Amino acid sequence: MQSYSKWIKWGLGALAVLALVGILVFFGNFFSKNNVNEKTDQENVTTKRNSGSGVQVTGKNNKTNYKTVIKDGHYLTSKARGITATKNNNQFNLISFQDGLLDFSKDRFSPSQYIFQEGQYVNSDTMSDWLGRKSDKNPDGLNPKDNGKTNDQRNPIYLQTIEEQNFMKQDDGKLKLEGIVLGLGMNTEDIYQKEEYGANYTQKISKADRVAEGQKMAEELVKRYRKIKGVSDDTPIVVAMYAQAPDDQLSGGDFYSWNKSTSGDKLEGWKSLNYQTVTLPMQGIDETSDKKTPASELNQSFTSFTDDVQNFFPNLSSVTGKANYKDNEIQELNVKISTQFYSATEITNFANYVAQVAPKYLPKGVPVKINISASDNMQAYITKDADSDDYTTTILN
Template sequence: MNCAQLLHGVEKGDIMQSYNKWIKWGLGALAILALIGILVFFGNYFSKNNVDNSHDTVTTKSNGKNGVQVTGKTNNSNYKTVIKNGHYLTSKARGVTASKNNNQFNIISFENGLLDFSKDHFSPSDYVFQEGQYLDSNTANDWLGRKSKDNPNGLNPNDNKKTDSSRNPIYLQTIEEQDYMKQKDGKLELGGIVLGLGMNTEDTYQKEQYGANFVQKISAEDRVAQGKEMAQEVVQRYRKMNGISNDVPIVVAMYAQAPDDSLAGGNFYSWNKSASGDKLGNWNKLNYKTVTLPIQGSQDDPNQKSPAADLNKSFTNFTNNVQNFFPNLSSVTGQATYKDSQVKELNVTISTQFYSATEITNFANYVAQVAPNYLPKGVPVKISISSSSNMQAYVTKQANDDKYTTTILGNN
């Protein structure tokens, strides 16, 4: 082979090698461009859908001037809520009570029931929910205390030093404030206030320090009369607070607490409204009722026309199903809240003897699978699964949902 032939062979080989490299590079570049195009297309698609359906997602809208934001909402039956400086705006008097509340069912039915009651007066489509910001904890403590020289603002009667049925009991147990805001020109303005007054049906006291506990029953007549006077006084005091104008409507809902040993919470029994000024109008009755499931004794009568009869039957079937499938259950109980003979909410508590993470997970998933077959539709349902030592899982659904969501808390 001469030099010319050798050179020709080298040039030809280099050209073919370069050609192959360019082909491979070009195909790779086209693939990358195609991938980018696909990502851009779907990115724009999902972005557009998120904008169009923003009312169904949890988003925030900022005031921009004072760091106040409003969350989105998942459906039209829920309120938007207020966030300030990146944090949920909590109540200034959260958890303040006249005495220790030993019945946790009271807390659940009081807070949830008050929020449900508020929707009849301040629609979620028109108002934004804000935790109470006007009554602070120190003032709440004074109001819930007994009236005395040291505490002239006490709403409960003075201590008459009696230790029998003639003693002055603690009537007012708690006050819950809910603020309802209106969005106007990018700002939030107070549009209304709802006040829940929790009244005792019995008062636990001691005749001597560290002595035995005694229970004083409070008649319905005394509870209602005292509640009306206290509600009027509370409205007058709110009208004097800074930031509450004379024409902001104030709605008061009265709640009768269940006894400490009750397996259910109490009930809302009346409401009133101050449209303007510091005077209340006419009192209106509320038909709320809390029912413990399964219904025991004579109430568990298949011929009874109780509004809870059908729910009790389906709840019993649900209990039998899960207990047959998972025998290591201590108990299954429920608390249903009714308004005008219609169930509004159901809270279920399942006590287990599970110890392994797989048992908890499998059981929670099974509950979520069978619950739609037995438990009511169209209302929020919360199922708490716990052992004797800790909470293990939640199975929940919102009022407008059909499927249940499972949350596993671990096995600590």
């Protein structure tokens, strides 16, 4: 019995040694593989470390995405993230503003040549001052002084938000600033109160006033950025102007013009942008008209898509879409289907059906995202990349 016990102890000891060896081998291979990955080509989804700086550059998974910057293991967020002049009640504005600005930047700073970095040259305190009204206490405010009036003669808040994007290149293991893009979100209406906690009033802002005030603010911003440490006199600064959608609109606004400063404070000249956000289904469309537009043709196929999925699952609350256009060509389509499901099988079967019929009706050659939700909870989403006709379905718990 004693001999048998010794054999058990010896066997357990041997297993422990083998386990320890296995762990050491595993972690040896793990760290070895990590060291190899850091030296692989930049197109791989790995990171490239800038020696001694604590800054890394991520890889990218396709040619249309930027490499981005992380610092000390964390994504380098904007120093003025989320700062706005007033509360923005239309969340579609935020999405279309940020997504549209990034698409705009890709045409000026190619993802194949530049690294994207969130804005690092203006912090949140400074940005708050700039977005505020000009006053004795805030001489840096870009929005006009309060003239004390409470009717349509009041000075409205024209500038709602500023988004800064930095575009970098690697030089001897260090990141170097090669360009700045500034997005200016301009209000088309200003919601205000005549007294604190009182009723809300809406002041419409004319297009002429919005454009004129925006151009003056853009010129002033370029002057201010030229004075910031790290921004040289010949760093290209590009400004893109965005018109915010009203609070009650079921889509975001649109970019309408842009300008560029290649050196000093001077802007070269304003150029128009033909960006458009379309909410589907569109209202007041004459389907019999001979004058078909890309948006009206999409509206017709989207209506057929809606009829098809509602016929399959009659308990749908709504099917809506948001299509982004540039120069009359669709860039992206986002669809939201709202309903109430009572079982996992209903969700699964419905999502699979949507993925099957979507290629028949929805556009090809652009990314499509379909969100299926009940109440406030997303229950499934279906996606398609621009270079594929296959839809991928994901069911959420």
